[in-house]
Amino acid sequence: MDVKKRLQEITRARYGLELSQCGDSQLYHALLQLTQELSAARPAPTGERKLYYFSAEFLIGKLLSNNLLALGVYNEVNAALAECGKSLPNLEDAEPEPSLGNGGLGRLAACFLDSIAALGLPGDGVGLNYHYGLFQQEFRHRQQYERPNPWIEDESWLIPTGVEFEVPFGFGPVKARLFDIAVPGANSGVANRLHLFDVEQPAPAPADGIDFDKTDLPARLTSFLYPDDSDEAGRLLRVYQQYFMVSAGAQLILKELEERGCSPETLSQHVAVQINDTHPSMVIPELVRLLTQRGLSMDAAVEQVSKTCAYTNHTILAEALEKWPLSFIEKVAPQLVPILKELDARAKAAHSDSRVAILQGAAGKEIVHMAHLDIHYGYSVNGVAALHTEILKKSELKPFYDLYPAKFNNKTNGVTLRRWLEVCNPQLAALLDECVGPEWRTDPTRLNRLMDFYNDSAVLDKLLDIKAANKRRADQLFARDQYGIRLNPDAVFDIQVKRLHEYKRQQMNALYIIRKYLEIKAGKIPERPVTVVFGAKAAPAYVMAKHIIHLILCLRKLIESDPQVRPWLHVAMVENYNVTWAERLIPACDISEQISLASKEASGTGNMKFMANGAVTLGTLDGANVEIAELVGPDNIYTFGAGSNYVIELYDQKAKDSAKGYQSRVYYERPAVKPLVDFLLDPALTALGDEAALKALWTDLTTKDWFMALLDVEAYSAARDRAIADYGDRTAWARKMLVNTARSGYFSSDRTIAQYNEDIWRLS
Numbered sequence: 001m002d003v004k005k006r007l008q009e010i011t012r013a014r015y016g017l018e019l020s021q022c023g024d025s026q027l028y029h030a031l032l033q034l035t036q037e038l039s040a041a042r043p044a045p046t047g048e049r050k051l052y053y054f055s056a057e058f059l060i061g062k063l064l065s066n067n068l069l070a071l072g073v074y075n076e077v078n079a080a081l082a083e084c085g086k087s088l089p090n091l092e093d094a095e096p097e098p099s100l101g102n103g104g105l106g107r108l109a110a111c112f113l114d115s116i117a118a119l120g121l122p123g124d125g126v127g128l129n130y131h132y133g134l135f136q137q138e139f140r141h142r143q144q145y146e147r148p149n150p151w152i153e154d155e156s157w158l159i160p161t162g163v164e165f166e167v168p169f170g171f172g173p174v175k176a177r178l179f180d181i182a183v184p185g186a187n188s189g190v191a192n193r194l195h196l197f198d199v200e201q202p203a204p205a206p207a208d209g210i211d212f213d214k215t216d217l218p219a220r221l222t223s224f225l226y227p228d229d230s231d232e233a234g235r236l237l238r239v240y241q242q243y244f245m246v247s248a249g250a251q252l253i254l255k256e257l258e259e260r261g262c263s264p265e266t267l268s269q270h271v272a273v274q275i276n277d278t279h280p281s282m283v284i285p286e287l288v289r290l291l292t293q294r295g296l297s298m299d300a301a302v303e304q305v306s307k308t309c310a311y312t313n314h315t316i317l318a319e320a321l322e323k324w325p326l327s328f329i330e331k332v333a334p335q336l337v338p339i340l341k342e343l344d345a346r347a348k349a350a351h352s353d354s355r356v357a358i359l360q361g362a363a364g365k366e367i368v369h370m371a372h373l374d375i376h377y378g379y380s381v382n383g384v385a386a387l388h389t390e391i392l393k394k395s396e397l398k399p400f401y402d403l404y405p406a407k408f409n410n411k412t413n414g415v416t417l418r419r420w421l422e423v424c425n426p427q428l429a430a431l432l433d434e435c436v437g438p439e440w441r442t443d444p445t446r447l448n449r450l451m452d453f454y455n456d457s458a459v460l461d462k463l464l465d466i467k468a469a470n471k472r473r474a475d476q477l478f479a480r481d482q483y484g485i486r487l488n489p490d491a492v493f494d495i496q497v498k499r500l501h502e503y504k505r506q507q508m509n510a511l512y513i514i515r516k517y518l519e520i521k522a523g524k525i526p527e528r529p530v531t532v533v534f535g536a537k538a539a540p541a542y543v544m545a546k547h548i549i550h551l552i553l554c555l556r557k558l559i560e561s562d563p564q565v566r567p568w569l570h571v572a573m574v575e576n577y578n579v580t581w582a583e584r585l586i587p588a589c590d591i592s593e594q595i596s597l598a599s600k601e602a603s604g605t606g607n608m609k610f611m612a613n614g615a616v617t618l619g620t621l622d623g624a625n626v627e628i629a630e631l632v633g634p635d636n637i638y639t640f641g642a643g644s645n646y647v648i649e650l651y652d653q654k655a656k657d658s659a660k661g662y663q664s665r666v667y668y669e670r671p672a673v674k675p676l677v678d679f680l681l682d683p684a685l686t687a688l689g690d691e692a693a694l695k696a697l698w699t700d701l702t703t704k705d706w707f708m709a710l711l712d713v714e715a716y717s718a719a720r721d722r723a724i725a726d727y728g729d730r731t732a733w734a735r736k737m738l739v740n741t742a743r744s745g746y747f748s749s750d751r752t753i754a755q756y757n758e759d760i761w762r763l764s
């Protein structure tokens with residue numbers, strides 16, 4: 001098909017205009033139509049079994065460039081646009097960005113859909129159509145404020161399907177309407193679907209902020225992802241959302257099964273369900289319910305469901321492992337209660353160990369452990385990095401591993417290099433074409449051949465030039481979209497962008513900034529200027545996370561206002577960090593901050609994107625950092641800090657005796673640490689912000705510091721200083737960049753998905 005000709009037809013029909021006469025928004029909408037047409041023309045892949053990937057989040061980001069690339073017309077379209085002085089990256093400014101996810105878990109789901117389609121496998125996503133997403137972040141008075149993030153325009157990526165199901169809530173039935181987003185596969189000629197369920201009459205955005213009446217159901221079911229759960233109405237709303245998603249999704253599965261002419265008795269032969277974290281866990285009792293409704297015995301239904309569902313664990317943080325009062329389910333979906341009791345009774349009959357029970361607690365006050373449900377009634381349990389899976393087996397889920405060793409397996413996360421290299425870093429992609437051949441685009445292991453250029457000074461220089469160009473571009477976009485703030489492209493770009501959480505330890509990064517600030521004030525001038533970039537949203541009810549954002553924004557202001565410090569140290573924080581900002585900042589990064597407390601970051605995927613784009617990791621031996629370190633070798637990564645075994649040991653000691661284990665006070669008293677922490681109370685800083693918030697953070701660090709920032713801060717500072725010093729040897733640094741990109745092929749989500757298919761899904 002002649003893409004340019006078709007695009008021209010579209011602009012004439014829509015606006016009566018030639019391509020060259022269209023404005024950016026008109027061109028964007030014409031391209032949206034073209035892309036949708038091309039996707040619709042593709043067949044769905046077929047196979048013996050079809051996968052349904054259930055997830056509360058799909059952090060898909062903008063889709064225009066990504067989908068044009070997958071459809072194989074990116075270059076053609078860009079050439080046609082160039083003739084009228086436009087380019088795709090510019091037009092994408094007109095595309096609203098959905099925030100249907102929170103962070104890594106949701107972005108993983110999006111990368112997986114991309115890879116499933118690229119590998120030509122039959123697999124659709126199932127989720128909810130949140131109208132206002134997570135939230136849009138705003139900074140005012142150096143604090144985070146939240147606003148709705150509306151992204152659905154009259155014309156959008158959503159395709160109405162006309163498919164509807166009734167979800168039987170305790171208060172009555174609610175209609176679920178299905179909208180689809182096409183997922184065209186790169187080089188596979190097929191397209192899958194992301195299925196997003198919505199209510200018939202969704203509520204308008206709240207007038208002010210993101211507060212709304214959480215009992216206004218069903219209208220509010222699809223307003224926000226993760227509504228505030230600090231009160232009971234909020235927690236109930238989450239259960240309503242989860243049941244809405246899984247009940248409609250389970251009905252879709254059985255409808256499609258029937259359309260393929262298969263009987264419900266054969267569910268597991270034809271369907272695989274992947275449960276992404278525990279939010280979709282109620283799909284298990286819901287499928288059992290629907291199968292028994294269709295005439296299967298309880299035994300047969302349980303057997304089919306247990307051979308269909310597989311569970312991915314994403315965290316060992318206790319507060320993130322969902323447990324719902326049975327009374328909530330009684331209210332939301334009373335028909336599930338007898339099924340949950342039956343499933344629990346079967347598990348209890350088979351296993352006397354009370355730690356593995358699904359229902360725990362006294363009669364009338366039972367709590368449902370969602371992960372336990374998944375493990376007993378799923379046929380696979382996977383962790384998301386080698387270390388994480390080992391920790392699940394040896395400690396967090398040990399009683400389950402002892403029962404079901406064969407169910408446990410590891411699938412180290414990955415990222416789609418189409419979005420995270422080809423689209424976001426076209427100059428590096430072109431250099432890779434020259435060096436290793438364009439085959440890396442379908443076979444990422446070919447990136448290993450870049451090692452042949454380890455001593456090629458022309459290639460090393462090009463890597464440095466490309467990095468410098470990406471830094472200039474990031475600086476310009478920052479200045480354009482972030483209140484004119486500049487990044488200084490001549491400085492080392494040291495970047496930490498990810499959800500704000502104490503375990504990810506942005507606070508430890510801030511302590512390092514304080515240390516540098518104090519050194520410069522004392523007359524110790526650094527070897528070279530450094531720009532530290534943060535990007536992070538804090539969960540609206542997570543007070544300590546908001547204090548940490550406040551600290552970073554106050555430090556930014558302090559340093560910016562100080563002519564002695566400003567030339568050497570620069571702090572920037574992106575407002576509303578999202579996929580688009582990730583695509584702009586990651587290619588510009590020199591030092592990738594992956595500094596979570598060892599054992600706490602299940603995998604990380606930001607670490608992989610940075611690595612592919614030639615940033616050098618500064619990190620703990622946590623999550624997939626361990627695998628990165630093995631692949632690049634010790635000369636090409638900066639690791640520091642306590643290891644996971646030691647950290648787990650400290651927590652165990654503390655659990656037995658609170659006077660034992662990690663005591664932050666001991667580390668606070670160390671001469672190199674105390675001044676950094678006490679700076680939170682310094683009038684120079686408190687004058688710029690909310691003294692009570694900074695004091696609360698100080699108190700937490702000195703008395704609790706649950707994620708042990710003070711334990712590692714000295715080793716961290718030393719490693720970071722070393723990295724910044726090494727940056728000065730440009731050739732040696734370029735080699736580190738080269739090795740990181742060369743070894744990043746392993747972290748392609750195409751590899752991850754091939755392994756899921758081989759070991760778990762067996763789709764074709």
Ligand SMILES: *Cc1c(COP(=O)(O)O)cnc(C)c1O
Pocket residue numbers: 102103104105107497498499577578579582603604605606607609
């Ligand atoms: C990749 C990505 C993440 C995950 O980052 P981690 O460092 O692994 O936590 C979060 N948000 C966005 C927008 C991303 O693209």
